[in-house]
Each structure stands twice: as structure tokens, then as C-alpha cells.
Amino acid sequence: MSETPADLRVQTRTTSSTANRPGAPKGSARTGRTKSRPADAIFKGLSTGAASLIMAILAGVAIFLIIKAIPAITANWTTNPQLTTGVTQGHSSFWTYVAPLIWGTIFVSAIGLLIGAPIAIGIALFISHYAPRRVAGILSYIVDLLAAVPSIVFGLWGIFVIRPFLLPLTAWLNHHLGWIPFFSGQPSTTGSTVLAGSIVLAVMVIPIITAISREIFLQTPRLHEEAALAMGATKWEMIRLAVFPYARSGMISAILLGLGRALGETMAIALIVSPSLIFSLKILTDGRNSQTVAANIALNFPDANDLQRDALIGTGLMLFVISFVVNLVARVIVDRTGPGAKGRKAKRRSAQLPPSDPSTILLTDDAAGPLHTSRPTEGSQPA
Numbered sequence: 001m002s003e004t005p006a007d008l009r010v011q012t013r014t015t016s017s018t019a020n021r022p023g024a025p026k027g028s029a030r031t032g033r034t035k036s037r038p039a040d041a042i043f044k045g046l047s048t049g050a051a052s053l054i055m056a057i058l059a060g061v062a063i064f065l066i067i068k069a070i071p072a073i074t075a076n077w078t079t080n081p082q083l084t085t086g087v088t089q090g091h092s093s094f095w096t097y098v099a100p101l102i103w104g105t106i107f108v109s110a111i112g113l114l115i116g117a118p119i120a121i122g123i124a125l126f127i128s129h130y131a132p133r134r135v136a137g138i139l140s141y142i143v144d145l146l147a148a149v150p151s152i153v154f155g156l157w158g159i160f161v162i163r164p165f166l167l168p169l170t171a172w173l174n175h176h177l178g179w180i181p182f183f184s185g186q187p188s189t190t191g192s193t194v195l196a197g198s199i200v201l202a203v204m205v206i207p208i209i210t211a212i213s214r215e216i217f218l219q220t221p222r223l224h225e226e227a228a229l230a231m232g233a234t235k236w237e238m239i240r241l242a243v244f245p246y247a248r249s250g251m252i253s254a255i256l257l258g259l260g261r262a263l264g265e266t267m268a269i270a271l272i273v274s275p276s277l278i279f280s281l282k283i284l285t286d287g288r289n290s291q292t293v294a295a296n297i298a299l300n301f302p303d304a305n306d307l308q309r310d311a312l313i314g315t316g317l318m319l320f321v322i323s324f325v326v327n328l329v330a331r332v333i334v335d336r337t338g339p340g341a342k343g344r345k346a347k348r349r350s351a352q353l354p355p356s357d358p359s360t361i362l363l364t365d366d367a368a369g370p371l372h373t374s375r376p377t378e379g380s381q382p383a
Contacts, residue, residue, distance in 0.1 A: 083308065098315045124213035216247040275290060276290070
């Protein structure tokens with residue numbers, strides 16, 4: 001009768017513990033800790049220092065933003081002469097000033113991600129599973145090259161190519177779908193719309209999402225794919241049943257990383273969109289578009305006075321918080337849907353079983369997690 005991998009691991013563990021007993025023969029197993037070497041200590045110190053440096057930089061950025069933003073946040077915007085004119089004119093407090101900017105940032109980024117994410121995942125899937133090897137190599141190189149294009153180039157491309165190209169589509173959408181809030185209002189005659197800016201953002205996030213998703217798709221165990229095909233699944237069914245479940249957490253990470261790029265984009269939005277500090281759902285209008293935090297800082301920082309600059313830095317603090325929350329949500333989603341999530345759930349379920357319950361026998365290994373689960377059958381006897 002062949003032994004399962006779980007039995008082999010249990011036997012190995014038992015043999016190791018037996019060999020470490022006082023009466024065991026010498027050389028049967030390694031005992032004690034290995035001798036520390038200077039290279040190990042240096043590497044550990046460098047790794048610890050790098051991790052500490054990241055935390056220190058993050059804390060330093062947060063402290064700087066908070067210190068610079070406090071004067072504007074706590075100021076009286078209705079009486080302070082530095083805030084009643086210029087870029088902060090007409091706002092009663094910092095929160096009424098930053099709220100439309102937060103909305104515009106999230107709104108424009110969400111539309112760009114909604115357009116770009118499916119395209120990026122489709123490109124990654126074509127490169128990893130459908131394209132011939134030579135074509136896949138060329139496409140991968142083009143995608144990686146697209147990620148290196150500066151945002152100012154995308155902005156200029158949006159001005160001279162995307163805006164005039166979208167004018168007929170803008171008029172058609174407004175004429176036929178104007179009853180939907182997104183397509184209502186007076187259609188733009190210049191193309192400086194949220195739709196144009198969102199399409200440029202979509203093109204900018206496609207390389208990031210594509211590159212990460214492609215690598216995740218290529219890491220899918222070949223055995224899983226062959227098993228699905230052997231059971232009669234078509235190629236699309238194999239991808240849906242074997243590739244997507246394995247790559248789910250990686251795709252979510254890639255999409256949220258692309259969202260982080262879209263949230264902080266400055267020049268492309270500043271060049272293309274004609275904005276106002278308002279809450280708006282319209283994506284086809286001129287001058288009635290919600291402004292983003294990054295573009296607002298870039299456009300108004302040179303002409304602002306000291307307190308107005310503190311207010312702009314305060315809006316940057318809000319963008320910092322939004323990015324932090326997005327990354328936190330991404331980490332939670334990855335932890336719940338990643339490859340180790342099922343193992344953690346199995347451990348929790350096994351820990352909740354009463355000690356006297358013989359219905360489930362779970363053999364575990366400290367490093368590898370759950371190894372083997374067996375249920376006793378009728379007439380079976382314990383070994």
C-alpha cells in the first residue's frame with residue numbers, strides 16, 4: 001500500500017524528533033543551531049534597515065503633510081483674508097473645499113479603471129494563453145514600453161488626438177442617452193470632458209495591470225490546466241475554472257495598483273479636462289466637470305499665497321489617506337482570496353471542532369499548513 005505525502009511528512013517529523021533524543025546515534029540528524037556567519041548578520045541588518053527606512057519615509061511624509069495642513073484645516077475660511085480670495089474663494093471651510101476634489105478624483109479614476117481594467121486583463125490573457133510565442137514576446141515588450149511613457153506625453157496625445165476623435169461620440173451619446181445623468185447636459189464642443197480624461201487614464205493604467213496579470217497567469221500550475229482540458233473543458237472553460245481562480249488575488253492587486261496610478265495622475269487630467277470645484281456626474285460637458293486633487297494642486301500651487309498653499313497641501317493629505325485606504329483594502333482582499341486563504345480557513349474550522357469529535361482527523365505541519373484530512377468509514381479500526 002503506497003504512502004501518501006502526508007504520511008511521509010509525519011514519518012519524517014517523527015524520525016527527526018527521535019534522532020534528537022539523548023540516546024540517538026550521532027549524525028542521524030542535525031542538532032542545535034547552525035553557526036552564525038558574518039554575511040548572514042550583514043544581510044539581516046541590511047534587510048532590517050531597508051524595511052525600517054520605508055516605514056520612516058512613510059511616517060515622515062505623513063507628518064510633513066499633517067503639520068503643513070493643520071493651519072489651513074483649523075483656519076476660519078470666512079474671515080481670513082488669505083482664504084477669501086483666489087483659489088479658495090467662496091468656501092466656508094477646508095472640508096467644503098476638499099470634498100468636491102475628493103469626489104472628482106475618485107469619479108474620474110473609477111471611470112478610467114472601468115474602461116482600462118477589462119482591456120488590460122484581456123491583453124494579459126491573450127499574451128499568456130492565446131498568442132504565438134513570438135507575437136507574445138513582441139506584445140509584452142510593447143506593453144512594458146508603454147508603461148515608461150511620461151504622463152505629459154499622454155496628456156498631449158489626449159489633447160490633439162482623443163479630444164477631436166471623441167466629439168462625434170459625445171454628440172451621439174448625448175442625443176440618444178441624454179436621459180442618463182452621465183450623458184446629460186450641454187455636450188462639449190472642444191472635447192475637454194471627463195470621458196476624454198478617463199480614456200487617457202485607462203491607457204495609462206493598462207500597462208501596469210497587463211504586466212502584473214500576465215505574470216500571474218503564467219504562474220498558473222500547468223497540471224491544473226491540463227487536468228481541466230483532460231476532463232473535456234474548452235480553452236475558455238479551462239481559463240475560467242483553472243486560471244482565474246488561481247490568479248484572482250493577483251488580478252485584484254494589479255487593478256488596485258492601477259487605481260493608485262490613476263488617483264495620483266496630474267498632468268494628463270490638468271491638460272485635458274475643463275473642471276470646476278463641484279459635485280458632478282456629467283462626463284460629456286465643458287466646465288461642469290469635477291476637478292481632481294492632483295490636477296488642482298498642479299494648476300493652483302504657483303499662484304497661491306502661504307495659507308492657500310497649506311490648503312492645497314491639506315488636499316494632498318486627503319489624497320494620501322485615500323491611497324492608504326485603497327492599499328489597505330487591497331491587502332485585506334488579497335488575504336481573503338489569496339492562495340493561502342483556504343488553508344487558513346481550514347485551520348480555523350479544525351480549531352473550532354471539539355477535542356472528542358472523531359469525525360475529522362487533521363494532520364498538520366507547522367510550515368506547510370494542512371496536509372491531509374480523512375474521515376473514518378464504517379467498520380474501520382484505528383491503527
